[in-house]
Amino acid sequence: MTNFQIFTKGFVKENPTFALLLGMCPTLGTTTSSINGMSMGLATMFVLVLSNIAISLVKNVIPDKVRIPAFIVIIATLVTLLQLFMEAYVPAIYATLGVFIPLIVVNCIILGRAEAFASKNSVFKSALDGAGIGLGFTLSLTLLGTVREFLGSASVFGHKIEALQPYGMIIFVLAPGAFIALCYIMVLFNKATAKIR
Amino acid sequence: MEYFSIIIVSIFVNNIVLAQFLGICPFLGVSTKVGTSLGMGAAVTFVMAISSVVVYLLQYYVLNPLNIGFLQTIAFILVIAALVQMVEIILKKMSPSLYQALGIFLPLITTNCAVLGVAILLVQKEYNLLQSFTFAVSTAVGFTLALVLFAGLRERLELADVPKAMKGIPVALLTAGILAMAFMGFSGLVKA
Amino acid sequence: MKSSLRNMVSVLLLIALVCAAAIGWVYELTKDPIEEAKAAKTKAALSEVLPAFESVSTPEERAVDGDKIKIYKATSKNATVGYAIETFSNKGFGGKMKIMVGFKPDGTICGTSVISHSETPGLGDKIDKSKSDFSKQFDGKHPHTFRLGIKKNGEGDVDAITASTISSTAFTDAVKRAYEQLQAYMED
Numbered sequence: 384m385t386n387f388q389i390f391t392k393g394f395v396k397e398n399p400t401f402a403l404l405l406g407m408c409p410t411l412g413t414t415t416s417s418i419n420g421m422s423m424g425l426a427t428m429f430v431l432v433l434s435n436i437a438i439s440l441v442k443n444v445i446p447d448k449v450r451i452p453a454f455i456v457i458i459a460t461l462v463t464l465l466q467l468f469m470e471a472y473v474p475a476i477y478a479t480l481g482v483f484i485p486l487i488v489v490n491c492i493i494l495g496r497a498e499a500f501a502s503k504n505s506v507f508k509s510a511l512d513g514a515g516i517g518l519g520f521t522l523s524l525t526l527l528g529t530v531r532e533f534l535g536s537a538s539v540f541g542h543k544i545e546a547l548q549p550y551g552m553i554i555f556v557l558a559p560g561a562f563i564a565l566c567y568i569m570v571l572f573n574k575a576t577a578k579i580r
Numbered sequence: 581m582e583y584f585s586i587i588i589v590s591i592f593v594n595n596i597v598l599a600q601f602l603g604i605c606p607f608l609g610v611s612t613k614v615g616t617s618l619g620m621g622a623a624v625t626f627v628m629a630i631s632s633v634v635v636y637l638l639q640y641y642v643l644n645p646l647n648i649g650f651l652q653t654i655a656f657i658l659v660i661a662a663l664v665q666m667v668e669i670i671l672k673k674m675s676p677s678l679y680q681a682l683g684i685f686l687p688l689i690t691t692n693c694a695v696l697g698v699a700i701l702l703v704q705k706e707y708n709l710l711q712s713f714t715f716a717v718s719t720a721v722g723f724t725l726a727l728v729l730f731a732g733l734r735e736r737l738e739l740a741d742v743p744k745a746m747k748g749i750p751v752a753l754l755t756a757g758i759l760a761m762a763f764m765g766f767s768g769l770v771k772a
Numbered sequence: 773m774k775s776s777l778r779n780m781v782s783v784l785l786l787i788a789l790v791c792a793a794a795i796g797w798v799y800e801l802t803k804d805p806i807e808e809a810k811a812a813k814t815k816a817a818l819s820e821v822l823p824a825f826e827s828v829s830t831p832e833e834r835a836v837d838g839d840k841i842k843i844y845k846a847t848s849k850n851a852t853v854g855y856a857i858e859t860f861s862n863k864g865f866g867g868k869m870k871i872m873v874g875f876k877p878d879g880t881i882c883g884t885s886v887i888s889h890s891e892t893p894g895l896g897d898k899i900d901k902s903k904s905d906f907s908k909q910f911d912g913k914h915p916h917t918f919r920l921g922i923k924k925n926g927e928g929d930v931d932a933i934t935a936s937t938i939s940s941t942a943f944t945d946a947v948k949r950a951y952e953q954l955q956a957y958m959e960d
Contacts, residue, residue: 415893415894416893419893441787444783445783445787446774446775446776446779446780446783447774447775448775448780449775449780449783449784452784453783453784453787456784456787456788456791457787457791459791460791460794460795463795464794464795464798467795467798467799467801467802467806468798468802470802470806470809471802471805471806471809472805472809474806474809474810474813478888481890535894536894553894553895553935556893556894556895557892557894557895
């Protein structure tokens with residue numbers, strides 16, 4: 384696999400949300416608006432890139448039996464750092480995303496990439512893999528957030544569309560809408576990418 | 581009354597899976613058979629009940645006095661991971677039959693965000709020890725309820741004629757959406 | 773790598789040490805910005821709910837209903853121009869709700885600002901000014917003539933947010949608590 388392929392595979396072929404179905408909790412829980420979805424995606428990407436780098440750096444010195452505990456400590460540390468940075472510099476977003484930020488620790492995407500990629504590849508390739516998958520995740524979350532925000536509150540990235548205001552279907556911002564919107568986006572995604580995959 | 585309202589709210593109104601989106605992975609992954617869903621639910625209830633007490637003690641007798649609240653995430657995940665391992669080992673020794681029933685679900689629980697989520701939420705909501713325990717157990721019951729209901733629906737769904745593009749996960753998500761809508765009806769149960 | 777007790781313990785210990793050092797360093801680094809962000813938030817809330825003022829006293833804390841409220845006194849040219857009260861309600865749909873309420877010296881509500889809440893996005897979060905005009909109906913009203921209770925429930929004069937009676941009730945409850953505490957404070 385070339386470096387370019389490593390970077391771009393997260394967009395469609397191994398898209399964590401639509402193709403691999405990983406990290407469903409934040410996908411459904413934080414995408415009430417485009418901004419929230421994008422922030423969650425970027426926060427996850429931050430941890431993913433750094434954890435891939437860190438794990439790739441130490442992969443040769445970790446004994447097999449304590450591999451998972453060591454990974455969890457590294458990931459939990461990175462999440463704590465992220466929490467501190469977010470609380471200091473973007474407190475409003477930190478408050479909105481709430482419990483889903485510390486829960487990045489148990490996001491299957493992170494541990495999955497650590498196991499499947501970073502523990503076997505070079506530092507540079509691991510960083511590229513983390514950035515690619517992270518970007519794919521961010522794009523999916525932003526897409527889902529935009530769809531839900533548009534249908535639910537008739538606005539895009541926080542900009543209200545005045546003409547459509549009376550037609551906002553609030554259900555799309557609420558819990559059931561998350562499942563339903565994701566379902567239909569997934570159907571369209573499968574249809575559109577059937578050839579590529 | 582207060583405990584009663586915690587129970588009703590966490591099982592029905594703020595159902596952990598269908599309203600709060602925690603524990604979606606086992607919800608979509610494990611719940612294809614009613615039997616396995618019950619097993620998973622029981623294992624989660626067991627772990628959540630113990631972890632709520634442990635996490636409560638950790639927060640109020642270790643992290644707070646030492647003023648290191650910012651280590652919450654790292655401390656909680658390590659304690660939960662260790663706890664799950666311990667439960668597995670003890671169960672294997674003490675009660676092989678229970679281990680047979682729950683054993684395969686235990687390793688899955690460490691990465692179940694519902695357990696860590698409940699641990700963080702009970703601190704955030706400033707519950708006392710007994711409230712935390714009540715909250716954890718009823719949340720777990722809500723989790724089991726959602727899983728079992730969903731498994732029942734999916735067993736029926738297998739016999740249905742689903743459009744090709746919707747087969748598998750998409751139709752499961754749609755079903756979950758309708759189930760979540762039904763659960764929204766429960767929000768009338770709480771009156772301020 | 774093959775596992776032995778010695779390398780397992782030493783590797784985990786080393787990782788834990790490096791991680792602890794990293795967290796400690798970043799904690800020191802972000803400590804002041806976090807404090808500043810919190811102070812800036814309080815300051816923004818104060819200037820939003822109070823009439824123009826020169827300085828604000830250090831808050832006086834009071835224990836109420838198992839939690840505490842903070843009372844700020846705003847002055848301009850040695851005259852009191854208003855009071856701001858950081859109040860809360862436990863009746864929210866998603867748990868605790870914290871708001872700042874500003875009063876003129878005669879008790880008229882000057883303004884409100886949401887500090888933190890965990891209401892449902894799209895429904896209950898309309899208590900926030902940026903999402904709907906709900907909270908603006910309190911501005912300029914005096915609790916003597918504007919009864920703090922939900923109109924729909926026959927308890928007062930507040931118009932609730934459609935489909936979010938619980939969040940509206942909690943907000944009103946918090947404002948009411950602030951007013952009661954202001955009265956108690958003025959009597960002292």
